[in-house]
Structure formats: C-alpha cells, structure tokens
Amino acid sequence: MLAAFLERPPFPWQQRLFEQFITGKTPSALDLPTGTGKTSVIAIWLAALATQALQGKLTLPRRLVYIVNRRTIVDQATTETERLLKRLQTPELAKACSALQKLAAIPSENPVTASTLRGELADNGEWKADPARPAIVLGTVDMVLSKLLFRGYGDGKRKRVIHAGLLGHDTLLVHDESHLVPAACQTLQHLVDLNPALRLINLSATQRDESATPFRLDWADLTHPVLIQRTQAHKHLKILPPAKDEKSRLQTVVDCALQHRDKATTVVIFLHDIRSVQLVYAQLEKQVGKEQILVLTGRLRGYERDQLVTTALWQRFSPETKAVETPTQTAYLITTSAGEVGVDLDAEYAVADLAVLDSMIQRFGRVNRRGDSKTSQIDVVYSEKQFGDKYRGTQLQATLGYLKALHHDASPAQLNHTPKPDNAFMPAPASPELDAWIVDELSSTSLPCRYPVRDFIHGLEAEQPNLNVLWRKDLDRMKGWQAGDWLDDYLDLLPIQTAEQVHFPLKAATDWLTELLKKSQLHTLKIVGLTDDEAVWVTAEDAVTTLSRFHTLILPTALGGLNAKGIPDENCITPASDVLENVTEVRRYWSDAQPPADVKNFPRQGRITPPLDDDSDTERPTLVVCSQLGVKQDSDLSYLAVTMGLQEHLNQAEQFARQIVQALALPESLAEAVIIAARWHDKGKNRSCWQQAIGNTDLQAPLAKTSHGRYDHTRANGYRHEFGSLLDALDDEIIQQHPQRELILHLIVSHHGWGRPHVPERGWDRPKGYRINQQAALEVMNRFDCCQQDYGWWQLAWLEALLGAADVLASIGEKKS
Template identity: 25%
Template sequence: MSAIDMRFRDFFHAALGYEPFAYQERLALQPWPELLEVPTGMGKTAAVVLAWLWKRAQGDPDTPRRLVYCLPMRVLVEQTERNMRTWLARLQAQGAVAQGAASLQVLMGGAEDRLHAEWAERPEQDLILLGTQDMLLSRALMRGYGMSRYQWPVHFALLHNDALWVYDEVQLMGSGLPTSAQLEAFRRHLGTAKPSRSLWVSATLNKDWLKTVDSAPWMATAASLQLSQADWANPALQERTAAGKTLLRLAIDPKAYAKELAEHIAARHLAGTTTLVILNTVERAQTLYDALGKRKPKPTAESLLIHARFRPAERGRLNRQLSDPPGEPGRIIVATQAIEAGVDLSSRTLFTELAPWPSLVQRFGRCNRYGEYNPVGGAEIFWFEPPEAKPYEDQALAAARQKLTGLTRASPAQLPATDGATPLHPVIRRKDFLDLFNTDPDLSGFDVDVSPFIRDADDLDVQVFWRALDRHQNQRPDSSGQPRPEPAELCRAGIGQVKKLLERLKREDRTGGVFLFDTLDRRWLPFTDSERLRPGLVLMLDAAVGGYDPSLGFFPGSTAPVEVLPLEGTAPETGYGDDPRSLLSHPVPLAAHLRDVETAARDLCAALEVPEADAVCRAALWHDAGKAHAAFQAMLRDADPSLDPHELWAKAGGRSQRRPGYWVQDAQGQRIERRHFRHELASMLAWLEQHGAEPEADLIAYLIAAHHGKVRLSLRALPDETGPDDGRLYARGVWAGDALPGLDIPGRETLAPVPALRLDLMQLGEGDMGPSWTGRTQRLLKRYGPFRLAWLEMLVRIADWRASRKEQEEGAGAETGS
C-alpha cells in the first residue's frame, strides 16, 4: 500500500510501531508552521520527518523536495541518522515509501561528501540532508567548511532552492540562530528559483530570539504549532511531563573541583542505573573523567566520556556503548553539551553545571525521560556552580540561577517558561551576504571569515588528522605526496586546544609537525602561525607529535604517538589548475561531449521545470569550447599519448596518475607554460566574441565561465601567474591574442573559429568589448539575486557531471562488449 492510499496514522505506525500524538498528526495534515514548540521527549524529530515524507508522497506543493535537517552538534546527528534510516527502512519494507523515493545524506565534519557526491548531482530527487550547523550554515553562506571551495556554489544553490530547513534544538545554536532567521528573510526578499521555507523546533523556544533586522516583519505573524488539549490528555504524555525529579544544589570547592565532584558522583550512583554528568567544556569533562578513573576505590560502574572531539572510530564505539543497557554495576557518563539535547538517553541520577535556562531544561530532560522511575521514587538532579562562566555569559547564568532558587522539582510540567532576553550575537546583513557570492579569495589569499555567524567565538572548531610522516636527514617530517584526509581520520578540535598544541610543540622545539594544504601550490605546507587558525581549516598532524588519546579524544597534552588509521585510498588534493574530470578512463571527443552535456541540461531543466532552460542549454553547449585551446589539447596529449592529434578532445583516457601541465609552442618551437590555465574562461570569451549582442549573452557567458566554480564574479591574473613579455592582458592561463579553432557539433551548431581572444573586460569601465566582467556579473547578481543565479549555475555543472559519467559508463561498456 502506498502512502497515497494510507492515512497518516497508519503511515506513522508503519515507521514507529505506535500511534502518533495529536500534534504529530496535525503537523502532517495542516500547512507547515514556522515554529514547533513541544516539550522534550515528545517525538519532534519523528513528527517533522514523517510529516515531510507524507506530504511529499501526497504531492503537497508547499513541501520542498529537500529536507535540510540542521542540528547544533554531531552527536545529535549520529543518533538522528540511525533513527531516520530505521524509519525509512520500515516504511520501504511495508510499501509505504517506494524504494529510492527519498534518500538520506549526512553532512558533518568527518563525514564529508566527495567530489562526486550523489546528493549534489540529483536535484530533482527527494532528499533528507542531515547535518551539523557548521557544515550546513557554512554552505548556506557560500563558505562550506571542510570542502573544496570550487563546490561552494553547488551546495549553496541546493540549500536555498526547493529546501525545507528544520532547525532543531535551537537553544544550542548560538550565533547560528539569528543567521538562520536572516537567511530565511533573504530568501523571502531576494527570491528563489524554487520555493523554500524554514521551521524552528525546540522544547525551549522563545520567538523573540528569531526577530532580526530583516526577519522581524514576518516573524511577528509566524505560525506556531504547540500541544493541544488532546495532546495533554494523552496518558503517555502525562506520564512523561509529570516524571518525578527531585532537584538539589551541590556545593563544590573550585580548588578541588574534579576530585570533589568525583566523590559526589561515586557516592550517589546506584547500581544497575545510569548516572549522567554534564559539564560545560570539553577540558573539564576530560579532567573529571580522568579523576574518576584515578579515584580509589575505582567505581565498579562502567565510565564513558562523551564529547564531539573524537575520531569516528572511537566515537562509533562510544555510541554503541551508549545504546546498550547498563550492566549490573550501572554506568557513569561524563559528557558535554553534546548530549544535553536530542540524544535518546534517560538517567536515574543527573549532575549538571549551571548553564543558561534553556540548556538546563534540555539537560533535565535526560533524567527520568519517560517516567520509568516514577513507581520507584523518581529520580534526582544535582546542580552546581562551574569554576568559570565560560563558554556562557554571566548574565545568562544569573538568570538561570534565579529560576532555580526555591525550585525543588524538575518535572517538565513544573519548570518555568523560557523567557530570557534575546542573546547578543553578530547578525549578517544583506550587503555582507551578497558579498559572499564572490568565492575568490582576496589579494592576500584569505577569505571572509563567516564563523561569527555560525557558532559562538568560544565554540569554534577546526578538523585535524594524523599521518605517519617520513623524516628527512634533518629530522623534519616530509609531507609531500600525502592524499587528502578520509572521513574516518578527521577529528574536531577547538581552536583554543589547537593553539595549546602548537604552543607545546614550540616549547619542545618540534615545530613543523602541523600542515595546511595550499591549493595553488598543490602541496601541504608547514603551519605554525596560531593567529591564522579559523573554523573550517583542515590540518594534517605528524603522528609523532601526539595530541590524541583514544579514551579522551583530542588532547593537546598527550605526547604519545597517535595510532594512524589505514587509508582506503583517496585522490590527492585538487589545486586551482587541476582538471580531474578531464583525465578519466576513456577519451571523449570535444564535439561529442558538448552535445552530451547540452542533452543532459535539457533533460534536467525539463525535470525541474526551469524557465531559463534555453540559456542553461546554450551555456551547456558552449561550456567546454575553450578546451579547443592549444594549451588544453597539449595537456590531454601529455596525459594520454594515444589520442589522435588531428582530433579535438574533451577527455583523455587512461586516467593519468600524474599532473600534466598546460603549455603552448611559440613560433620558435619553444614550450611556453600556461600555469593555472582555465578552459572555461576561453569558452566564455569565445562565446562573447560570437554572441555578445544577444539578449541573454551575459547570463550565458556567466554560466559558461562558472561551470567549474573557478571563474565567477571577478577576473584577474593569479599572484604566481606569468604572462607575455609584450604587455598583452592575461588571466588564468589565457593570453590576449590566443586563437581557438572552429568546431562542428553535428545536430547542434558550428562554433566558428576565433582568430584572437580579447581580455579587455578584465579592466574596469567600458572597453572595446563593452562593460567589464565585474560590471556584467554585478548586474546579473542584481537582476537574478544570489539564489536564482546560483541555481542556474548549478544546473550547467550538474549536466556536465552527468554527461561525463554517462560517457565513461558507455566507454567501459563498449570496452567490455556489454
């Protein structure tokens, strides 16, 4: 039975095995609200995901095809992923959702999508995109953390068009919360290619937190879904909201903080139950865990340390242990905020540092979560002052302390409402957001830092991984030839902790064991300047310098060599001048490739009902015309000497393992290097030479130039690029005066030869070619807005990817005779 033939109650039961609450059914059957305010433990995630699946199956026009589920912490992502996959599998097994009708993709540090990520290549298919706010919001700001900068526009387009954003556990989002409101406001004001919307979800939601300079006008009338009388009358809900929880205050000496707290925990832990301890920083959690392990007598209960700074292998082990019931001695879990929300965990005894009131409400929800201890006297919660306010503000802690004064019970029905003042966070303004559409770094090689708009300054992370590096005679580690990191290697680390590691290495005179990849030089370079640390960086560490302990996670003080994980085999990092999609297994003639990409673009535009289909398809037909350039053909022939020199080629065969360079031959027969050559620039220039007077010439030119993400809004020579001696203009390996041969595309059109490419549009103002490239692209950005322009850009790129993949599959089939 399909979802169209089922009632939502049956659909929900098929996924979870029980009937939905009344509010869950209303969410599926009524129009989407902007706010979902429901107490903890009431199944908010299931409500949203199953409502989206149901509405998509019903063909609801107001439900976008991509569900972007944004969570503040990766530990929440991992548990939510397991639940979502279970629900999808059950629905597919019972025929409620067709096989392949909706897929699930995870985006978080250490689970990075690769160059050929399927989710980004299928914009017409239903998708749940689950990830952390770092990964998702950085992509929504065109500065995706931990990914190739050249893929930023594709993810930007998919996240802002045809997407339902769900922000869960918003009380933990920090500066990401006003950013989420601003992004929704920008979409409403600037327009999108496909309708998108946002839904904010929490048990402790204060509507005023979402009122920003651009969101306030419509947020005032935003619809909110809350529990109804029918929900409150449900016996299961009553048992949860009335769960017995005694609330007590502990006095902890700051001078003996970890040791004294460990004594309290050991004294109050009950055999056979779970005791949960939540601290506000990773460092204090690591110290307390160490103190528990050193305590004599050592607790017989199993002890676990949970935070976000483990590698996936160790984190997976911890998650498996969390999902198992505690043994006879019970279990003591020491954790950070990573566990305070969303994690399906219930403890008999809870210890927590004082935190902002919304966080405390969430933490209290991890104790006697389902009322399972109600018949045996309820549960106990102990709260105590941390030795310092950080990472929170003194004012937020004072407000929470006031609410706790005189409070002796912590059942959900007895807790005061969340009514604190709106936290102060940086708010991204429209001009700043529009400036981010330009993905070129500035002249000094740096990007705009978007981290203040994604996560609070005290909670910023980079990613690190360890490799066993060979040593030179001077004992310096050799980083050459190291491939990019694999997901299983990556570990999150706070910027402050990485600074401590760099300081330790400096004291030990062991600098040179930390490396950052340089995309222009295409190699790992030593990284020693802690002032250059910023969120999203990926650093390679020599395993010999330490910095990691399997039981503690990232730990700057650990000097023991780190166990290096085996590599499954990854491609090397991609530099600016690289073109890996042109060095494949089977050669493809240029005319055939242009025709194939135009066909793929036409099919994609038809599936997505794109009004600008003609411009997209025209750009697809011309996108690689610049590959006829002598420099590109020379590169392909170096990579694959078997290519017919009398044919123009788009792809070389044999999948070259080396990096051939771009070059041309001058009149004297000398080989002239064309470093950083970009064929898409030559394609764009050829298009403008022959079709610059057409009405949509600039849009098509932009779509041609941008189809690799390397030539977009600005056009200038790169810092280490050399040009001709006679003063001609040059940029990205293309020199003014370069010629392109003509090309006939059977069944399409003939691309006439261009005797001399011109680069006048590099210069500001009006020139022989008309307006400058900057002027043209700024007009396009104003006319279409960033979301529509990125959408059209994405369509050409995906058509190119699809055609290339199909060509290789057909080439392999022809080779095997299949």
C-alpha cells in the first residue's frame, strides 16, 4: 500500500512509521536529516488512513494539518499534496480511493480535500465543507495557531468557531521545522494537553527537545544505499578569514559567488538582511547581468513569489526538474531566511554569511540535497564585528566554533554526529502559558480578548511582530462608508488569500506607511485593520499611530506603495495591483457598473451593502460578489445567494446534518442533537423585520435566501434571527424533553458566531417583550459555560461546525445524496 502512494519502495523509516500509524499510534517527534524525505509523512498518514478504512476500523485522525514556519516560494508539502491527489485517481489505488470516499458524508469524486499555500488549491476552504471527508490542510504557524486559539487572523465571528472546531478535533498536527518557533511549540503542546482529540508531531532536522524520545533513523536506514548517498552527500565547508568590515564582507560574498560564474552551475547566496541582498545584487548584476539572478526575500508579495516558480531560472534550482538542454551559464539565487525553510531548493554551491546554528544547518540542507555532486562547496563569510551584536553575538561566536569542529564536512551525517552547543542557538523567548482560564476567554468569541494571540505564537520577547498588508480595489469606492456589520460580511465573502499578502516587520511597516502617506497625501483614505477581535474601519492616518494593534491591513489600491515586482516601496505612489481574482474563483463589480464579461461563469451572488447616513435617502451602489457553484472559496457560503423557501432550507439542512453525523458515527444522543438543531436553526427568520430586510414582501411565504443577495440592516434593526430561533425552540416539547436539550439550544443560537457567551441587546426579538428576551439572553451565557464544561472547548466548537457545514450545504443548493 505505502509503495503505491510513494510511487517507489519506501525507505525503512517510512515503512516503520506507516506500521505505527496503522495501529493508531503517532510519535511525538520526527528527528530526520534533510534529504531523507520528511514531507512524505503526509503520504504515510494517507496510506495508513486508507488501510484503516479498508479494514473498517478508523483510529487515525481524518485531518492532517501541516504547519510551516513561513510561506515559502514553493513548499515541498504543497508539491507532495498535489502529487498525492493525482496519485489517488490511478487504477493502482482504486480500492484505497473507494475506501476513503466512503468516509465522506457528501459523495465526491476526489476522496480527499486539500487546502494549500499556493497554486490551484490555495486557501480553497473545501476542507470544512464536509467534516467527515479526509482533509489535508497546509498553513503557516500564524494561520493555524490563531485559528486553533479561536481568533483566526482575518476570520469574522462566523468562522472563528468553525475553524477552531475543525482544526482542533480529530486532527493530526505536523509542525515542520518546529525548533524555529519555540513559543509556538510550547503552545501547541499545551493545546494537546488540554485537548485529547488533537495529536501533534514535531518534525525537524535539528530537534533540540530531549524530554521525549523522537522517531529517528535506525541501522536499516543508515545502510540504505539511497539514504547513504543523501546523508553523506559531499558538501565541502570552507570558512573564509574574517573580513575587516561590512563593505569587505559583502565584497567577499560577491567574489566567492563569481568563482563559479564559468561552471554553468547553480549558486545560492544566503544573507541575513535585505540591505545586504540589495548591495550584493547590485554588484553581481554588473558582472553577470540580471538575467542570471533571482532574488527571494520575505518582503515579497505571495503572488509575485508564485510567479517565480514558473521561470526557467528557478527551475534550475528545483531538485525535481530535469533540464531539457544543458545550461551554458551559472544561475544565482540571492535570498534571506525566506530561502532556508521548507523551500524545494537544491543548489550545487552556496555562499553564506554567518548566522545562528539553526539557520546555518537549514542553509546547508539546500546544497547537494540528493548527493549527486562530488564538487559541492559552501563558503562561509563573516566579520568579527558580528560578535559584538548584543542580541546574537554570543550565538554567532559559538556557531563559528561548531562549524570549525566539522572539519570542512557539512554533510547531514557529520552534522548529526557532531554535538551542537546549546549557546549556538537563540534562547527561546518567554511566552505565556496557555491554561484553562485563558482558553475560556479566547473561546468566548463574541467578546474581545485581553490576551494577544501573537504572544502565544512568537513569545513575549520575540523579535518585533510582522504586519500583513494587502491591497483591494473595492476600498477605492468605499468613501463615506461607516463602520458596521458589512465588515464581517466583506471578509466572509472575500476572505484574505495568502497570495495577496506582503509580510514585513512592524517598525519597517510603520516607517513605510508614514512615508507613503507623506508622498501620496491620501491621509483620509479609509482602510480595514484587523485585530485579534474585530475588523476596524479607520483612516490610514489614524492607523499609523496605532499600528501595533493590528496584524493585517487591507489598503485601497489607490494608496499605492507596491512596486511592479511586488515589493513595498513608499516611492511608488501609483495604484497598486489587486490580484484577488487572479488567485480565486470569484468576480466582483459595483451594482452601478457593467458586470465583467465572464460573470455568467460565476453564478452565485452575494452583496455588500453600505450603511447609509441617518439623514440620507440616496441608495448607494453595492458591491456584488460572484462565485462558482462549487464549494471552492474559503468563505461562509451561506451568504452566497440563491432563492430558497425557509422550510425547504430547514429540511435540507436537517438532511445534510443527518448524513454528516452518520458518516462520523456520532453517538445517537449527540447525533440527534445536531439534527434537531439543524431543523430549528433558522426558524427565527420567520419575522417580518427579517423578511423585509431581504426584500420579501410576501410574508405568508417566508424565504431563507434570495437570489439578489441584498440585506437591508436598517430594516432588521440589529435583530439576530438565530436568537429568534432560540426563543421559538424553547417552546418545543421534543427539545424540552431531550437529554441534550442544553446542547441543542446552544447550537441553535451560536450558529453564526454569537452566543459565545452572549447575544447583544440589539439582536433581541423585540415583539417578544423585554423580560422574555432578557431571561433568554442570561440563559444563553450560562448555557454556553455549561456546554463548554461538558464537552470541552474544541469538541463543542466541532459540534457547532457540523451544524455550520449542514447549513452551508443547504444554503448553496447542493443536491442531497
């Protein structure tokens, strides 16, 4: 079975891990050298899951979440996932494919859904459409951990609980290069301790945690011919004499790189800061021309990074690519730490400045990975001035000592055999300990939280946090709009994509935005700032003064600040490009403008309606969002419009809920609770104010959805239909007598993110009377607390996600099987 998934005979360690997985056991850590195929853990899990499905006894989690430290240009895990999905469709794996298909609640041709960091599967959201369907989710440590902590970056109230539930229940977390973010490691371990339905594997070529016994290579691996070639790959390490100053250090880097200019080979140059990259590039360009040089830094928008993958020059550095023609010139790649981790990169030669030992080991792993070259060399360049750095000086000095102890051999085997000094690594930053009290507050998603999520991911004393920045053309026309619920609607319909974003340090981002506003004179333009708790509609000028409160900014394209290469540049005040439609299956336009020519290919429609001033009687244009019919976008698809009667929608939601709980084999009492909650969840839409808000004038035929997708918030006056559904359900005898009464009522009131723990007074059902509403609202808070104690934080969220999935499937008009 495993050989069929890998398309080759497995290495001994892969076979051993596969056999462990089949028994339902997962090791806490994998300590495997670079080049031994660590990312195949995805294929091993899937092969074991298929084996268990064939045997009819599932003990492995249905979801694998692969966490990477940063979004790289072409991550190996994405490549592995894409290969697996294609492999599943081959005749050789027909039985495995059929067994995996039977796990799903909703029939699908592809038995496994995947959401990745790049390419066709990027952020597609399919992993949450059917909670019973096996799924592979790839995400950055910020993306995954923020969601696990109920405060997903870029998520509105509606999605926070669904994401936490699906990622935190029946899930295997695989944390790649885990040693690079020790605070996140600690938090993930706390999550596992608090949540028995979550499993964690720390995956690293440089494990430092000696508290557990990691899974390692054994004698069979060390004598395997392919692994011998990779672990003993020739990598001659040359440490240059110390340079006298920074200028001479960078000149030495250029001189070392030019030694290979006539070899028609590949050279990667690792530098620790962007300024050094720019200076080395300028010098190298004069000698070899820009056509032979690639630059990769973390301060590059994801979309432009992905474009680099398609270039012939990048393919020279791919270990999987076979050149059609013999190269005649040397290719150079200049990179910061963005090229160190998770990148499917292989060069014959490297030139690197001195960094802490973690980084140096990662850099060595990008050279001669397959062991095919007998001439590979790594030149290390440094200046003694670096040892005076008050933050890293001690670690750099210890790292240099370690490198000299390698005796010019940087092969994985030599790195593994040479003891690593503790003081060559950066000390782990202090980080808060995640406990039950804090999780209680984090999971109360309808309220603000006092604990910044980034502290649990990067630590209290970490380097300054990064800010995520993206540009949207929609904001160019939102002048005069007021803050309101439309912000959550906007993020649900047009969620943030990784390819849209630029990441750079907060201090640099502050300087950049300040200078950009000075040059553009567009201080009053409104932007969207995202905090852990909410989306804020604020002027760019006001945002600069409080930038540290945000983790993400959405800017209007009119503000500019992004050059043609996808790099933030305060001197570039021409409008920035909006790439959302390039990376998603979505189209949008303003209601007073001509729709896009291909809009008929995007038949599902939702709308963002602007809040009007109290004294305004003029209807403003609305933003129309059109999407594909399938569950392709990472959005709350219940907002995508299709005309549907209220009872029809409730019947379909109940049927989908029944299919989901049956596929998951939920205990009868819990299964009934989800089904009954689906039967009642939208009953509160049968109110005149809500029907008027969606434009339905026939109150005798209440609707759940309308094809035009408009919702007039002024008509509803803040009313929350799920609270009305709760009030109706309180009178139902079946619910009153059910052993899961409290859970059913909680699921009904919380299915749009409120009720954790409260529903604000503006959302109450006014015709019912104040005291009735007040009593029900108090019970909502007490009920949430009791349910969370009974089921646990993530299992309760998971049960809510099951109802949410049934609601979405019914809302988009999917046919029942």
